[in-house]
Amino acid sequence: MAKHIPVRTMADVKEPLVLFLIGMRINTFWRVWEWLPSFLAMGPMIVELYKNPELGFLSARTEMAGRTITVIQYWKSFEALEAYAANAERKHRPAWTAFYKRATSGTGAVGIYHETYVIRPGEVESLYVDMPSGFGLGGAVGSVPVGPRTESARERKG
């Protein structure tokens, strides 16, 4: 059988962008009525964002770890993310208000969190070996083959 030559690529980060992690933790499983609405609120927002690329959203994927579900998102800028969150015409702002209504009448059965990171060229490194082309940061901004001058993590970051 022919030897497999692994395909190695890296994200082609040419301008700053944003990595946004958002998640929920189910603190009390049996209080389904407290955490289910937060769980159900996410899907329609992701659909809205994919349908409206002018909002500055690039891509998302969901990861589950124990009782915590995290959606990893890439955005064009912090300003675009902030504007979407505050836009009363979009699905997020009403969900924000509804969350606090539930939270203040509930018991803390669901926790939510987010973390925002600005990614800048020269300050980020990535490597994909035989991964689907749409995956991760490389999928969000486009990827290029790893070459003789980008063999190490330090060189790719450079």
Ligand code: HEM
């Ligand atoms: C695509 C999905 C989402 C995005 C991009 C997003 C983004 C954001 C951002 C950027 C903020 C900070 C706004 C600011 O302070 O200027 C925020 C706040 C908030 N979001 Fe979301 N969010 C998403 C989904 C959700 C969901 C599903 C819920 C409800 C379950 C939610 C509930 C909240 C709440 C309650 C706050 C206010 C937190 C506080 O300041 O105390 N978000 N969101």
